[in-house]
Amino acid sequence: MTSNPNKAKPLVWVVDSTYTGELHARIGLAERLGYGYQLIPLPEAPSRTYGRHLQQRYRHETQGNTATPLLIISGTGEETTAAIADLRPLFAGQLVTIYLASILPDEHHPRLAEYDLIASPQLAGDNIVTLIGVPHQLSQDNLRLARQQHAAYFNTLPRPLIALLVGGNTRYCDGFTEDHAQRLATRVAAISKTLGGSLIITNSRRTPAPALNALLAGLDGIPYQAFDWQHLADNFYHALLAHADLFVVTGDSLSMCSEAAFTGKPLLVDLSNTATECYHRQIVGGLISYGAAKLLGDTFEPWHYTPPDPTGAVVSVIQRRFLLEESDVD
Template structure:
């Protein structure tokens, strides 16, 4: 624990997936304290730590990683399976003084961490030190959105309003995303855009299938600005498109994109990647035991889903495998739809709110401040 009124020393064990990087950095930035990012490289053939969830550095390629040495931090923020043993090792080196905050899914017992911040798609058990937020943490603030709006609004002023922003993800877990989903996304998005009479602002991502980009690139019925994703592009308009949107459509494979869209306070439509018995809506109803409603939904769905071996294998794992190995994002969709926070594309839209949405970040920051004696 830091001395009274002293600024805590914070380490971020950097995540190794882009969505996870966003979450841990957003939390560190939200605290408002200086922090040091520790980038680690991992030994691909080390399986003991992975299997037995230890508290050591066997899985880390130490010469290729940032140094981990005293003075030890007061707080470690991390996410991702490979970082669990590292965080626990750091706490041991500090004599138990370091506080550990872990995000997302845990493989070890939550008792090994001081605070676990998770969301409903992960099967983390309920414990006093587990904070279950509605959506993943993100770095969007009103100030960042306003900066993005000021930058992009003049560049898009030639397009007629209202603006309908579409953020396209890609295949995820049990949901394939190919030609059929791309065609449905185009059909349903165009139907809404024509009803609104405005323009489309479309952002793709690293996972977006080429079929989806090609489908929108070929349409000429609605004015449009289409961004094709490029890594590390300083002119990526993603934030700008969110900031100036009147309504937002998000493919529901990405919980992070849904979280960021929700943070704008604009009406948000979720696009279901699947169809019939392989739809996200069907899975959510089955998960809560509403099988008759799920069957009725599938029976009246005229569309057909994309199929892939990877998605079908993931479904088999969810049904018959160890539950902890998979995540169930349909639980997130169900909560978002039934809470009125979002609607499925094609259903009546939720009105825009004049008040900021509830802040999961504020809840997380309050818990961390109390953890390090700063409340």
């Protein structure tokens, strides 16, 4: 599908994922497209059965209007590349497959090239949107809403407000140890002592408890408030992003780095070789080259940059290539 001559409202399906960052990226793209979306299950059944189920669902939801464009958003996480590519013959030229790639291995799936659009910070070429950072669920609207929702708390804090966003171990790197956490604490403490203000810390589901305890112990004497990800109030994380003046983020989380960069605030990244994968260093390196981030050291000097918007970049290409008439594009 290369255009939408009838200007029909597309049906948008998001392939579910157990990987939080991957799912939030897909949902964030669907939300920014503005047509609504529905989650569809992972293709665990045989490919033919899965395809028939989705074909029946499409007919039901479009009330038989087979001219309705169908966008399916999938990507890295669970391996679904072939199963989603297999759907193309079932949808009479109306299917647009969107693949959001946070981290791609050196050897790509042989059927990845069959997708209509690939969004990746690692690739360039035809049918590829080369990104700065990775897509996420943030938008200016939900940042404004979260800022207002939690203003009563954040407006009482001394400035500047330093937000420490802590990730942890990944599938292929378990270097977020107690020793690493102590070294991170030393650098954060040095910056916090120099700047004063407030230090707010939040972790993720990947943060090892012993490492988090070591990090907090290393901040002894530094006033801080720590919030566990399991007990955050509604929209509190987004409010922290909206109110913070400076971010310190561990480089194992591409989502948190990209979300922080989206705010346009200074971003310092802990990019230790022992606590990140080479792909993290490559992709965060793109944020550094762009000017949105700098490596974490013991000091901080402010700077300014135009915030990258990887999700918006994908939305623009989808609208231009697949959802507008050619006359609209011209």
